[in-house]
Amino acid sequence: MNTGTAHIRQLLSNVLDPEVPALTIEDLGILRDIQTTSDGFEIFITPTFTGCPAMKVIEEDIEEVLRAEGITNFKITTILAPAWTTDWMTESGKQKLKEYGIAPPSWSTEQHLKAMLSGKKEQVHCPFCDSSNTRLTSAFGSTACKALHYCDNCHQPFEEFKCH
Amino acid sequence: MNKSGLTQQEALFEYCLRIGDTSLILGQRISEWCGHAPILEEDIAMSNISLDLIGQSRIILTYAGTVEGKGRSEDELAYHRDARQYRNLLMVEQPNGDFGVTMAKQYLVSVYNFHLYEMLSKSKDAAVAAFAAKSLKEVAYHLRHSSDWVLRLGDGTEESHRRIQEAMNDLWYFVDDMFQSDAIDDMLLKAGIAADLSEVKKKWEQMVHATLDKAKLVLPVANNSLRMGSRDGNHTEHLGYILAEMQFLPRAYPDAKW
Numbered sequence: 001m002n003t004g005t006a007h008i009r010q011l012l013s014n015v016l017d018p019e020v021p022a023l024t025i026e027d028l029g030i031l032r033d034i035q036t037t038s039d040g041f042e043i044f045i046t047p048t049f050t051g052c053p054a055m056k057v058i059e060e061d062i063e064e065v066l067r068a069e070g071i072t073n074f075k076i077t078t079i080l081a082p083a084w085t086t087d088w089m090t091e092s093g094k095q096k097l098k099e100y101g102i103a104p105p106s107w108s109t110e111q112h113l114k115a116m117l118s119g120k121k122e123q124v125h126c127p128f129c130d131s132s133n134t135r136l137t138s139a140f141g142s143t144a145c146k147a148l149h150y151c152d153n154c155h156q157p158f159e160e161f162k163c164h
Numbered sequence: 165m166n167k168s169g170l171t172q173q174e175a176l177f178e179y180c181l182r183i184g185d186t187s188l189i190l191g192q193r194i195s196e197w198c199g200h201a202p203i204l205e206e207d208i209a210m211s212n213i214s215l216d217l218i219g220q221s222r223i224i225l226t227y228a229g230t231v232e233g234k235g236r237s238e239d240e241l242a243y244h245r246d247a248r249q250y251r252n253l254l255m256v257e258q259p260n261g262d263f264g265v266t267m268a269k270q271y272l273v274s275v276y277n278f279h280l281y282e283m284l285s286k287s288k289d290a291a292v293a294a295f296a297a298k299s300l301k302e303v304a305y306h307l308r309h310s311s312d313w314v315l316r317l318g319d320g321t322e323e324s325h326r327r328i329q330e331a332m333n334d335l336w337y338f339v340d341d342m343f344q345s346d347a348i349d350d351m352l353l354k355a356g357i358a359a360d361l362s363e364v365k366k367k368w369e370q371m372v373h374a375t376l377d378k379a380k381l382v383l384p385v386a387n388n389s390l391r392m393g394s395r396d397g398n399h400t401e402h403l404g405y406i407l408a409e410m411q412f413l414p415r416a417y418p419d420a421k422w
Contacts, residue, residue, distance in 0.1 A: 047219075049215075049216060049219060049302060050216060050219030050220045050222070050223055050298060050299060050302060051215035051216050051217075051218055051219025051220070051222075052219065053215075080223065080291075080294040080295065080298050081290070081293070081294035081297065081298075082297070083294070083297045083298040083300075083301060084298070085301075109301075113301075113304060116304045116305075116307070116308050117304075119308075137205060138205040138206075138208065138209055139209070139305055139308065139309055140205075140208050140209035140211075140212035140213070140305075140309070141208065141212075142208070144212055144215060144216065148205065148208075162305075164301050
């Protein structure tokens with residue numbers, strides 16, 4: 001990485017995910033790469049879910065941050081491969097999620113896919129009281145990337161950032 | 165259409181339409197439940213599944229437009245083709261019926277897509293492989309959700325059992341259409357791009373039969389010979405009504421922008 005891309009990366013470390021504003025697009029693994037091109041920079045991003053309605057907003061937010069610094073010679077490219085996975089979420093990202101009140105993904109993608117087929121359900125810890133005495137209410141929540149749970153220990157409903 | 169005379173590029177365009185149209189029409193169908201589901205969680209679940217499916221169709225229809233090379237965008241393909249030009253499976257255009265019919269349909273198609281995408285994720289066409297690998301993760305959630313409901317309704321009350329069994333019986337007429345392959349499949353299979361539908365069928369049957377058994381449902385028997393033709397654009401009457409609603413706005417106001 002040369003100083004140019006490092007500078008861009010530094011600037012983009014302030015771009016938050018519009019639906020989970022506790023995390024940056026880097027924490028989430030949405031920002032994949034920054035490369036220098038013959039006439040500037042190319043920024044590669046990838047969607048969490050195919051229908052994620054936040055992608056357009058994320059692009060606009062990146063543009064806004066860079067233009068505010070007078071940087072205009074860049075291009076944003078959306079890539080699909082390799083497919084986004086919660087395995088890319090940074091440890092600090094997971095910690096921030098928990099503090100925000102959302103349980104971070106508890107399993108690796110591989111464990112999760114195996115469990116999906118066997119019908120086994122992951123043990124999710126309540127972000128408020130850490131209890132594992134929780135149950136899945138619905139695998140689909142307020143955004144594509146979250147599931148709904150209920151904690152039978154502290155009697156709080158909570159969301160989980162689901163394994164993907 | 166004389167399919168044997170198609171170039172590989174033309175065949176790939178058709179192949180992408182089959183996948184994209186199936187996702188789009190199923191997504192549009194499930195979205196009809198928005199605001200009407202029996203419980204709030206289910207309303208949210210179906211809207212989420214619909215969003216995933218429409219997201220998937222956007223990717224593969226965009227790619228179809230690129231492959232075709234005539235400058236057609238995802239929107240042009242979605243909003244400016246008539247029923248005869250649509251290539252979705254007959255199964256997905258069937259009416260939602262009650263909740264049991266909707267979940268039975270979602271389950272049968274999710275099992276199909278799960279195995280299809282698993283194979284396509286190894287496609288020699290990089291864009292098809294990327295699409296399939298990405299979509300597979302979402303379909304795994306759809307599969308688990310709908311199979312949970314098939315078990316719950318099948319092995320539930322007398323009434324829920326009766327309804328989901330009837331749903332399976334009625335939908336079974338559209339199963340053969342899912343696995344009907346033609347010259348396009350053959351050409352792309354040889355090129356390492358398409359999935360072998362006879363393999364998808366084996367895996368589909370294995371999974372579906374096991375679930376129906378567990379749900380205490382009887383495997384339906386149906387004579388399907390007349391209910392085929394989605395690959396040639398021969399649809400049931402239901403597709404036209406879906407398109408009329410889905411395409412109204414962009415056709416009535418051609419320059420409308422979000």
